[in-house]
Amino acid sequence: MLSGCGNDGPYADGPTDPGATKSTGAAGTVRYATSSLGRSEPVTIRIPRLGVTAPVTDLGLRPDGTIEVPSLDRPNLAGWWKEGATPGEEGPSVILGHVDARGRAAVFNRLKDLREGDRVMVVRKDGRTATFAVQRVERVAKTAFPGERIYAEDLDYAALRLVTCGGDFDRGTGHYVDNVIAYTRLVRD
Amino acid sequence: MGSSSVRRIAAAGSASGAVLVGALAAGASPALADPSAGAGAAAGAPTVSIAPKRFTPGENVTVRIGGCTSEPSVGGQNEVFVQGDPSGFDRNGETSWSGIGSTLPGLKPGNSYITKFTCMTASGPRTLTLFATLPEKHTTPPPPPGDGHGGGGGGGKRFHFGFDDVDLSTRTVVPGGRLGMKVHCPTEASATSSSFVEDPRFEETGEDTWEATGRFGRSLPSVVRVTIGCAEHGTVVFTTRPGRDEVSPGPTIPRGAPDTGDGSTASGGSGAVAGSRGARAPYVGAGAAAFALAGTGLVLRRRRVARGRS
Numbered sequence: 001m002l003s004g005c006g007n008d009g010p011y012a013d014g015p016t017d018p019g020a021t022k023s024t025g026a027a028g029t030v031r032y033a034t035s036s037l038g039r040s041e042p043v044t045i046r047i048p049r050l051g052v053t054a055p056v057t058d059l060g061l062r063p064d065g066t067i068e069v070p071s072l073d074r075p076n077l078a079g080w081w082k083e084g085a086t087p088g089e090e091g092p093s094v095i096l097g098h099v100d101a102r103g104r105a106a107v108f109n110r111l112k113d114l115r116e117g118d119r120v121m122v123v124r125k126d127g128r129t130a131t132f133a134v135q136r137v138e139r140v141a142k143t144a145f146p147g148e149r150i151y152a153e154d155l156d157y158a159a160l161r162l163v164t165c166g167g168d169f170d171r172g173t174g175h176y177v178d179n180v181i182a183y184t185r186l187v188r189d
Numbered sequence: 190m191g192s193s194s195v196r197r198i199a200a201a202g203s204a205s206g207a208v209l210v211g212a213l214a215a216g217a218s219p220a221l222a223d224p225s226a227g228a229g230a231a232a233g234a235p236t237v238s239i240a241p242k243r244f245t246p247g248e249n250v251t252v253r254i255g256g257c258t259s260e261p262s263v264g265g266q267n268e269v270f271v272q273g274d275p276s277g278f279d280r281n282g283e284t285s286w287s288g289i290g291s292t293l294p295g296l297k298p299g300n301s302y303i304t305k306f307t308c309m310t311a312s313g314p315r316t317l318t319l320f321a322t323l324p325e326k327h328t329t330p331p332p333p334p335g336d337g338h339g340g341g342g343g344g345g346k347r348f349h350f351g352f353d354d355v356d357l358s359t360r361t362v363v364p365g366g367r368l369g370m371k372v373h374c375p376t377e378a379s380a381t382s383s384s385f386v387e388d389p390r391f392e393e394t395g396e397d398t399w400e401a402t403g404r405f406g407r408s409l410p411s412v413v414r415v416t417i418g419c420a421e422h423g424t425v426v427f428t429t430r431p432g433r434d435e436v437s438p439g440p441t442i443p444r445g446a447p448d449t450g451d452g453s454t455a456s457g458g459s460g461a462v463a464g465s466r467g468a469r470a471p472y473v474g475a476g477a478a479a480f481a482l483a484g485t486g487l488v489l490r491r492r493r494v495a496r497g498r499s
Contacts, residue, residue: 039411067443072451083441090383090410099450106450145446152440154414156383163447169455175448176455 030117030133033186036158037088040126042080045095049118054107056095056122058082069096075106084151085158087122088130088186092159094151095122099164099176108164112137112180120160120184132160132184139166139178150181158186235310237317242353247294254278254286254317257308261286261317264307269293269321284310296321303438318360320352320438348375350422352438360436362429364407372399374419382415414440 042056059068059079070077078097085091097108118134140146150161167178235256244250252275254261260278263270275288286308296302302321307314358369362384370389372378378391378399389401403415409431418424429436 035408036410061441061443065444067447069447069449081443085410085412090408091412096447096449100454101451103453105454108449109454142446147442147444147446151442152414154381154383154416163449165448165450169450169452171452174452176450176452179446179449 031188032133033158033188036090036186037086037124037128037130038126039086039089040124040128041082042087042093042095042122042124044123045078046121046123047114047118048121049114050110052107052110054078054097056080059096067096070098072098072101075101075104078107081151086124087132087160088124088128088158090158091155092149092151092153092161094161094163096163099166099180106164108162108180111162111164111182112139112166114162114182119187120162120182122160130158130160131187132158133187135183135185137180137182139180141167141178142175145179160184160186235308235315235317237306237319239319244292246292246296249289249291252278252288252290252306252319253281254288254306254308255282256284256310257286257315257317258284258311259309261288261306261308264305264316266303266305268302269296269304269319316434318435318437348419348422350374350419350425352425354419355417355425355427357427357436358402360429361434362405362409362413362431362436364405364409364431366405368403368405368415370401370403370417372401372417372419373397374399374422376420376422379418379420380415381418382413384409384413384415412440 041058044054045056046053054076056078057070057080059070059081060083062068067081068079070079075098078095080087081094081096085093087093087095097111098106099109099111100106114134114137116134116136120132120134122130122132124130150163153159162182162184164180165176165178166180167176169176235254237252237254239250239252241250260280262278263275269292270290271293274290278286278288281287304319304321306317306319308317309315354373356371358371359366362368370378370380370391371394372380372391375397378401380389380391380401380403382403382405384405385403386406387404389403391399391401394400405413411430413429413431415427416424417427426439427436428438428440
């Protein structure tokens with residue numbers, strides 16, 4: 001069994017899909033879930049590779065149409081996009097976290113260090129834990145942020161996208177110029 | 190699929206206020222129908238449309254509503270008309286109503302808007318949704334009055350595929366249910382959804398008219414998304430939540446990119462790198478990939494711009 005994959009959600013009982021098995025090198029073999037969970041909001045997120053354990057709040061839209069972000073005063077707080085799927089539910093769910101805040105490394109400071117096959121666990125309000133495997137990590141310019149794909153890709157499986165900032169920090173604008181995005185997919189035991 | 194990108198209304202470029210050859214969508218989906226019924230099977234279901242379909246923002250248009258036993262009224266969300274319009278409806282038949290509304294002068298080309306009406310029907314209170322989509326900009330002379338759609342390429346007109354070119358048999362998606370789609374398209378229509386058991390096959394049932402019925406799986410996500418396309422003319426995206434009596438154009442997508450960091454651990458000034466020491470990390474991907482989706486807006490709050498329509 002793979003490290004960090006110790007939950008036993010109902011999706012682990014789905015039929016075996018040979019096409020959904022993939023070797024991921026150091027992280028071992030990934031067996032993607034062939035079914036998904038019902039809707040239940042996330043409570044905490046854990047990423048063993050990064051030593052992250054953090055509470056998750058929900059995020060909506062600001063009046064200007066941009067997404068809310070967790071308070072900078074709580075660097076270890078992650079935020080879930082509440083208009084999208086919940087982690088484990090079919091479709092893309094999205095969790096944001098700061099890369100730094102108030103002079104400290106924040107919850108997703110090392111998101112870029114994730115590698116294919118690394119596990120991400122999300123505990124939900126229904127008590128179940130949805131476990132995801134990293135598929136890839138990318139850094140994109142904020143000017144080219146793929147919002148349609150991140151928030152609304154039409155998927156027939158449960159996915160989780162982790163998003164933070166990266167790249168250069170532009171002191172003129174007060175923002176990082178890039179985003180780091182980790183794409184993950186629900187796995188089974 | 191077409192190759193359109195999307196952006197939020199707040200990020201839209203200036204509209205210039207020029208002559209807007211707007212094709213306001215009037216294709217609100219007929220309300221509740223037998224899930225097993227195909228497109229167009231919802232005869233007698235409430236409908237809403239406007240005339241003329243092409244107008245200049247700020248102009249008055251006539252709203253026609255059918256299927257209501259009581260006088261309709263604007264119900265909460267109104268992005269198309271000035272506040273208070275249409276102020277009233279005249280009864281034109283047993284369940285037919287018409288009213289005049291002044292459209293907002295700030296409607297921008299390429300954006301989509303919604304106005305919802307409520308009324309009483311034979312089956313109880315209902316909400317009707319008027320989808321309004323204006324082409325991003327016109328590149329051809331305005332069509333003659335009364336021509337609601339672009340043609341199929343003849344006469345120099347350009348076809349603008351939008352929400353008004355799609356009629357859905359139902360606004361309520363249920364597991365195992367069906368969705369009839371009637372599409373006005375001069376080329377070939379298609380529909381995709383990860384929630385369909387299989388992609389429906391469209392048949393041409395008339396001139397530039399295509400019909401198909403999609404069947405949903407027995408397990409549906411909380412947000413169901415259906416993309417309907419017209420080859421070479423783009424796509425529109427509808428979303429709904431299973432069991433709810435509402436179909437809305439496009440999913441909710443926040444504008445821009447998240448700002449998740451204050452730079453407080455970034456060393457140096459501009460150009461300093463947080464976490465990756467300057468050089469582009471090897472995980473840089475193709476995140477800038479454009480999406481083959483034209484769509485709009487979101488449920489209740491936001492509209493996006495559908496670009497790339499021909």
